[in-house]
Amino acid sequence: MKIEFVELQNFRKLKSCRIDFAPKETVFVGANNSGKTSAMDALIAFLRNQGDFTTRDFTLSNWRPINKIGSDWLLTKEGEVADLSIASWENLLPQLDIWLRVGEDEIHYINHLIPTLDWDGGLLGVRMRFEPKNIEELHKEFSAKYKASHSAKEAARSKSQNEINLDLWPKNIWDFLEERLNTFFEVKSYILDPGKLEDTVDGVAKSQALPENSVPLEKAAFKGLVRVDIINAQRGFYDANAEGAGGKTSGNLSTQLTDYYRRHLDPTTEPQPDDIAALESLDIAKKSFDERLNYSFEGALKELSELNYPGFGNPTISLSSRVSAIDGLSHPSAVQFGVLEKQVNDGDSPFSLPEKYNGLGYQNLISMVFKLIRFRDDWMKVGKSLRQITNTDDDPGFEPLHLVLVEEPEAHLHAQVQQVFIRKAYDVLRNHKHLGTNDNFSTQLVISTHSNHIAHEIDFTCLRYFKRGSAPTDKMPTSTVVNLSKTFGNELETTKFAVRYLKTTHCDLFFADAVVLIEGPAERMLVPHFIKHSYKDLATCYISLLEIGGSHAHTLKPLIEDLALTALVVTDVDTVDPANKGRSVFPERAKGYASGNTTVKTWLPAQSSYDVLLEIEESKKQNDHLMVAYQTSVTIEGEEALPYTFEDTLVLTNLELFKTIEGIGLIKKMRDAANLATLLEKRQAMYTALTASGVKKAEFALELLYYKDPTSIVMPEYIKKGLDWLHSKLKSKKDNFHKELAPAP
Numbered sequence: 001m002k003i004e005f006v007e008l009q010n011f012r013k014l015k016s017c018r019i020d021f022a023p024k025e026t027v028f029v030g031a032n033n034s035g036k037t038s039a040m041d042a043l044i045a046f047l048r049n050q051g052d053f054t055t056r057d058f059t060l061s062n063w064r065p066i067n068k069i070g071s072d073w074l075l076t077k078e079g080e081v082a083d084l085s086i087a088s089w090e091n092l093l094p095q096l097d098i099w100l101r102v103g104e105d106e107i108h109y110i111n112h113l114i115p116t117l118d119w120d121g122g123l124l125g126v127r128m129r130f131e132p133k134n135i136e137e138l139h140k141e142f143s144a145k146y147k148a149s150h151s152a153k154e155a156a157r158s159k160s161q162n163e164i165n166l167d168l169w170p171k172n173i174w175d176f177l178e179e180r181l182n183t184f185f186e187v188k189s190y191i192l193d194p195g196k197l198e199d200t201v202d203g204v205a206k207s208q209a210l211p212e213n214s215v216p217l218e219k220a221a222f223k224g225l226v227r228v229d230i231i232n233a234q235r236g237f238y239d240a241n242a243e244g245a246g247g248k249t250s251g252n253l254s255t256q257l258t259d260y261y262r263r264h265l266d267p268t269t270e271p272q273p274d275d276i277a278a279l280e281s282l283d284i285a286k287k288s289f290d291e292r293l294n295y296s297f298e299g300a301l302k303e304l305s306e307l308n309y310p311g312f313g314n315p316t317i318s319l320s321s322r323v324s325a326i327d328g329l330s331h332p333s334a335v336q337f338g339v340l341e342k343q344v345n346d347g348d349s350p351f352s353l354p355e356k357y358n359g360l361g362y363q364n365l366i367s368m369v370f371k372l373i374r375f376r377d378d379w380m381k382v383g384k385s386l387r388q389i390t391n392t393d394d395d396p397g398f399e400p401l402h403l404v405l406v407e408e409p410e411a412h413l414h415a416q417v418q419q420v421f422i423r424k425a426y427d428v429l430r431n432h433k434h435l436g437t438n439d440n441f442s443t444q445l446v447i448s449t450h451s452n453h454i455a456h457e458i459d460f461t462c463l464r465y466f467k468r469g470s471a472p473t474d475k476m477p478t479s480t481v482v483n484l485s486k487t488f489g490n491e492l493e494t495t496k497f498a499v500r501y502l503k504t505t506h507c508d509l510f511f512a513d514a515v516v517l518i519e520g521p522a523e524r525m526l527v528p529h530f531i532k533h534s535y536k537d538l539a540t541c542y543i544s545l546l547e548i549g550g551s552h553a554h555t556l557k558p559l560i561e562d563l564a565l566t567a568l569v570v571t572d573v574d575t576v577d578p579a580n581k582g583r584s585v586f587p588e589r590a591k592g593y594a595s596g597n598t599t600v601k602t603w604l605p606a607q608s609s610y611d612v613l614l615e616i617e618e619s620k621k622q623n624d625h626l627m628v629a630y631q632t633s634v635t636i637e638g639e640e641a642l643p644y645t646f647e648d649t650l651v652l653t654n655l656e657l658f659k660t661i662e663g664i665g666l667i668k669k670m671r672d673a674a675n676l677a678t679l680l681e682k683r684q685a686m687y688t689a690l691t692a693s694g695v696k697k698a699e700f701a702l703e704l705l706y707y708k709d710p711t712s713i714v715m716p717e718y719i720k721k722g723l724d725w726l727h728s729k730l731k732s733k734k735d736n737f738h739k740e741l742a743p744a745p
Contacts, residue, residue: 001106001225001400002442004123007097007205010059012038015478018205020485021444022462025426028448029455029510030466031542035479036448037233039466040407043446046096046128047403048228050187050220053094053130055178061476062092063174070173073139074146084135090210095129097192097207098222100401109225109400112217115191125192126221127210130185138184142176145169188216203467203480227399229375231368233407233448256370263378364412365421372428375404379441380432402443404429410451419457422447452507460498461485465510465563468733487562501555505546509559512544514566514730517553521698523570523646527719529710535723541730553599553628560626566733568726569628570719571599572645575610586687587642589614597630604628614642622725629722639679647700648686649716655682662707666690666700 005020014035020026028036045052058066069088076082102110104121113124132138149168157163170176177184190210198206377383379402406425410418429443430436449455455463465482488497509515518524524547531538548556553569560567575587576596585593593610595601601608605620605628614632621628631643634652643649651658651670658674661667666689673685689695704713715723 011094034466123194189221455507456504508544522701525701530715663703
């Protein structure tokens with residue numbers, strides 16, 4: 001049994017989306033404020049903490065129609081009947097549709113969820129909806145409270161000569177539910193029909209309507225089916241030396257070991273034959289310590305007796321200790337870390353340190369892995385907990401599915417340790433004799449992350465990208481979820497592409513507001529300077545600059561289009577002569593030359609003719625999410641110059657600067673070219689320098705930044721147009737973000 005996918009509606013900015021679950025590991029990726037945390041919170045709220053909702057969990061744009069429901073109730077005249085049906089609420093309520101893949105041999109687990117008599121396995125759906133417990137009671141209470149406060153305000157206004165602008169609670173039904181939501185709402189579950197399941201359209205889930213008079217399930221839908229464990233992003237993990245730590249140990253390893261001991265190992269819990277020896281040792285220690293206590297306190301107790309206390313008729317005082325094995329773990333130095341690879345002892349003093357002397361990263365890795373071990377052993381009823389199963393509704397025993405949710409495991413972990421964790425986490429959850437490759441019990445691990453190292457380490461087909469959408473005129477921006485398993489074709493082709501092309505730096509684009517794909521090292525060094533000194537708004541955005549090497553931006557085309565990621569491609573036109581085996585040539589018009597750049601030929605503007613590329617309008621180089629910027633022409637004192645690459649475009653744009661620049665290598669060659677007599681000679685010398693073997697373009701950029709103030713360098717026009725376009729796109733996104741943060745109506 002596994003979760004195939006979930007469909008989430010009306011929960012924060014996730015208005016209507018489907019999230020496919022991989023059989024083992026599923027990783028949520030996406031930029032800030034894209035909905036990853038909302039998805040994790042929804043899974044926790046519906047599957048673990050039912051009833052723990054707030055009004056902010058409703059999609060904010062839904063509060064206008066909800067407030068209208070409340071307004072209509074208040075406007076109902078005497079003799080009229082208010083609309084108290086669930087129908088008016090259905091499309092506004094947070095809900096989670098969970099679709100399980102159930103085998104024929106697992107039907108006995110879900111007999112209370114079978115949708116029809118002829119269902120014999122496959123997909124099984126359950127809707128969990130946060131809805132009014134009793135609409136009549138909600139209507140009655142809200143109306144009464146509103147009318148009472150309104151009457152009080154009117155009475156005060158009639159007595160006062162001044163206008164009263166005070167808004168009393170509740171102003172509307174949203175204001176009422178802000179205080180009373182969980183009093184009047186609860187999660188109810190309904191069985192769905194697999195035959196009515198629809199595919200998503202442009203990433204938007206098409207939720208099936210429930211039949212009229214649908215009756216909710218009488219008991220919790222997934223009780224005994226799904227065990228849910230969580231490692232939150234806020235793990236209560238701290239530096240023991242930090243100010244304000246206050247001696248708390250809620251997040252350290254010794255606390256977790258103590259809890260594990262109580263659950264699975266404590267010999268005082270239902271003692272077994274192999275526990276007797278340990279209990280006997282504890283009893284001997286207790287008696288010996290009691291003797292020592294009473295001997296040590298004999299003098300003090302004798303002094304009390306001299307005060308005629310206890311006195312006649314009062315009980316005498318004796319001391320009795322309690323020796324518990326668990327106390328041995330309940331102190332800050334319970335967990336020791338060996339300092340040396342081979343332990344060296346000096347008498348009874350080993351070279352070891354308490355856990356607080358290790359870095360947070362190391363502690364956090366051990367802490368999270370140990371939590372996974374505890375989750376697994378709690379599920380498999382390891383040790384003492386096996387004998388505590390009662391097989392009741394409150395203790396169903398072994399659930400067939402274990403869902404583990406981990407938020408942002410990268411906190412306090414450096415890059416290599418992040419990769420270690422993601423490689424080992426699922427194996428830890430399956431490291432039990434009844435698990436492993438056994439299909440009788442299933443484990444699904446869901447992780448949300450901002451780490452490109454984790455995204456790169458995981459199987460690419462397990463990534464789910466949360467894509468931010470633009471907001472309609474009168475609504476809030478929402479997000480959808482992209483399943484990346486088929487981005488480059490089928491799952492096999494996607495995996496092959498990811499292994500061959502995607503580097504860790506490429507995975508950075510999963511978390512960026514926008515991406516700039518640049519061709520070579522010179523652009524990689526200089527474009528950030530142009531952004532920093534000329535586009536202060538862009539400098540505050542999370543823009544991923546990826547050097548893709550050569551004219552290979554088109555290899556990422558399926559990924560960027562699937563993500564609908566705002567992307568600027570800064571590339572070279574690369575003139576070639578088709579009549580001469582496609583060899584590189586000095587750029588000239590009307591020679592029948594073409595571009596050797598696959599990006600401009602096959603993506604945007606999808607043209608190969610060099611003459612066409614020079615004249616094509618800017619609108620043909622862009623769409624809603626992408627712009628391709630390449631060299632066109634530079635006018636110098638009324639004369640046209642046709643550049644070949646970024647470097648000669650930069651020199652031609654800053655010709656006077658390069659005439660006097662100091663430097664060696666390519667910088668010197670460009671200075672010499674800039675000082676030639678005619679423009680044609682300058683261009684030809686630049687072309688020769690750039691096409692020579694062993695040209696060092698990175699060195700060119702470094703020397704330029706070393707010898708010249710970056711603010712004095714004028715950026716090429718084609719890059720300026722690209723950054724102008726990028727700035728306008730991100731400004732629009734920023735405006736949508738502020739719209740989303742606006743208070744609820």
